[in-house]
Amino acid sequence: MKKTYKIEVDCANCANLMEEAARKTAGVAAATVNFMTQKMIVEFAEGQDAAQVMDGVRKACKKVEPDCEIFL
Secondary structure (H helix, E strand, O other): OEEEEEEEOOOHHHHHHHHHHHHOOOOEEEEEEEOOOOEEEEEEOOOOOHHHHHHHHHHHHHHHOOOOEEEO
């Protein structure tokens, strides 16, 4: 399952770091962050609860970029 989320990130490098952190989160099959459109696309692993996985993604992204926002 794929979902698109609106994000708020200040620079392209931060977006790359957030993408990397999201990809490493348990339950995420793939993740892409587009700085220009301010969107994050997350593909969840089979059988994963999207809300629970996104809690992990949000925490991982906050570690690399404390000012970022992911709107669920």
